Amino acid sequence: MVTLAEHYDAYPYPERDPSEERRRLITGSPSHPLEMDHALWGGARDWSRPLRALVAGGGTGDGLIQLAQVLKSAGAPAEITYLDLSASARRVAEERARVRGLDITFRTGSLLEAGEHGPFDYIDCCGVLHHLDDPEAGFRALRAALAPGGGMGMMVYAPYGRSGVYPLQEAFGAILGGLPPEERLNAAKGIMGGVPQGHPFRSNPNLVDHAASDAGFYDLLLHGQDRPYSVTELLETFDATGWQLARFAMPGLYDLGALTPHGADLPERARMAAAEKLRGTIKTHIAYAVPEGAEVPKASVRDTKLVPHLRGLKADAAARAVAAGKPLPLRLGSETRELSLPKGAAPLLGAIDGRRSVAEISATVRLDPIAAASHWGRIEAALAPWGLMLLSGLLRRR
Numbered sequence: 001m002v003t004l005a006e007h008y009d010a011y012p013y014p015e016r017d018p019s020e021e022r023r024r025l026i027t028g029s030p031s032h033p034l035e036m037d038h039a040l041w042g043g044a045r046d047w048s049r050p051l052r053a054l055v056a057g058g059g060t061g062d063g064l065i066q067l068a069q070v071l072k073s074a075g076a077p078a079e080i081t082y083l084d085l086s087a088s089a090r091r092v093a094e095e096r097a098r099v100r101g102l103d104i105t106f107r108t109g110s111l112l113e114a115g116e117h118g119p120f121d122y123i124d125c126c127g128v129l130h131h132l133d134d135p136e137a138g139f140r141a142l143r144a145a146l147a148p149g150g151g152m153g154m155m156v157y158a159p160y161g162r163s164g165v166y167p168l169q170e171a172f173g174a175i176l177g178g179l180p181p182e183e184r185l186n187a188a189k190g191i192m193g194g195v196p197q198g199h200p201f202r203s204n205p206n207l208v209d210h211a212a213s214d215a216g217f218y219d220l221l222l223h224g225q226d227r228p229y230s231v232t233e234l235l236e237t238f239d240a241t242g243w244q245l246a247r248f249a250m251p252g253l254y255d256l257g258a259l260t261p262h263g264a265d266l267p268e269r270a271r272m273a274a275a276e277k278l279r280g281t282i283k284t285h286i287a288y289a290v291p292e293g294a295e296v297p298k299a300s301v302r303d304t305k306l307v308p309h310l311r312g313l314k315a316d317a318a319a320r321a322v323a324a325g326k327p328l329p330l331r332l333g334s335e336t337r338e339l340s341l342p343k344g345a346a347p348l349l350g351a352i353d354g355r356r357s358v359a360e361i362s363a364t365v366r367l368d369p370i371a372a373a374s375h376w377g378r379i380e381a382a383l384a385p386w387g388l389m390l391l392s393g394l395l396r397r398r
């Protein structure tokens with residue numbers, strides 16, 4: 001059996017070349033500061049206060065570099081700590097930070113000891129907890145490292161969108177378990193050639209990592225310790241370990257009402273569970289969590305002092321499409337949806353620049369307050385469930 005540390009030392013994940021930091025920044029969820037603010041702090045965090053952040057199981061550094069770079073570019077003070085078991089993953093992350101001139105504290109160790117490095121206002125834990133021997137111990141350890149008012153952005157695997165992965169992991173584990181990582185990889189790649197087209201893995205268009213790199217193949221199909229969480233299991237694990245859900249990065253995915261009017265009278269968790277099963281394509285849950293019992297301020301354009309941002313949409317192009325009566329396309333992995341907005345919302349959409357507040361934008365486009373409130377409501381209802389509109393004062397001048 002290959003241990004977790006042996007696996008990630010042999011194939012640091014994801015595979016990254018530090019020199020590429022000179023040409024591009026990889027962004028995503030969780031742990032983009034705009035998304036963190038929207039999900040955890042009602043879009044109203046005071047970014048002049050230093051953010052103490054832990055990136056737990058930071059790997060080769062995608063979430064770490066995004067967090068540190070976006071804050072640095074915004075001039076927002078932060079003390080960021082990276083923690084990972086794998087020394088080779090750390091070397092890649094450290095080099096990426098050096099190329100960018102980012103100030104980060106690097107530690108090699110287990111997130112089970114996160115409390116020794118804290119407390120933290122924010123914890124990122126992306127793609128790690130489902131690999132622990134005792135995941136609940138990990139959830140608890142991170143909870144214990146959180147400062148009052150803090151929150152966590154996390155990702156764990158989900159079962160249905162990964163259909164076909166687990167039979168292959170089990171088979172490879174049984175027949176190749178005794179081999180060192182590189183031989184395992186070569187043998188598994190050879191065996192894949194004979195896996196028939198009808199295998200659920202082959203007909204699952206949601207899975208791409210194995211084709212992207214050796215580290216991706218190893219992480220997806222040769223992992224020795226990987227358990228997915230249904231949304232019900234994730235929420236129950238939060239309950240058992242002192243956390244509560246603040247918001248999913250894309251709450252729209254879990255909205256049963258977007259799929260069917262049936263089941264409207266079911267409890268919220270049962271509705272989310274049914275939505276996950278009806279979709280069948282969710283491969284990861286990206287969630288923000290706060291301590292059990294904490295109040296979660298809801299970010300909304302009804303608070304007109306807040307600053308809207310578009311993510312994954314360009315304001316001018318989106319405004320042009322809406323003004324022409326065209327829907328905005330939403331791509332969700334293998335699925336495409338259309339989001340419709342009234343033409344009257346176009347000027348507001350086009351004026352979103354991440355710097356002006358809702359009230360300031362409404363004043364600029366000279367809409368009367370009632371029409372503005374109605375259009376903002378439509379924009380929020382269409383975009384926020386998919387993480388396409390976020391509220392945060394990160395880019396306001398301090």
Ligand SMILES: C[S@@+](CC[C@H](N)C(=O)[O-])C[C@H]1O[C@@H](n2cnc3c(N)ncnc32)[C@H](O)[C@@H]1O
Pocket residue numbers: 004005008013014056057058059060061062063083084085086089109110111112125126127128131132219
């Ligand atoms: C799939 S990678 C994810 C890396 C990174 N968070 C990302 O999303 O790109 C999982 C990482 O978790 C680390 N890891 C696993 N168990 C850990 C533990 N108990 N404490 C700290 N790191 C751990 C592994 O070494 C590996 O680098």
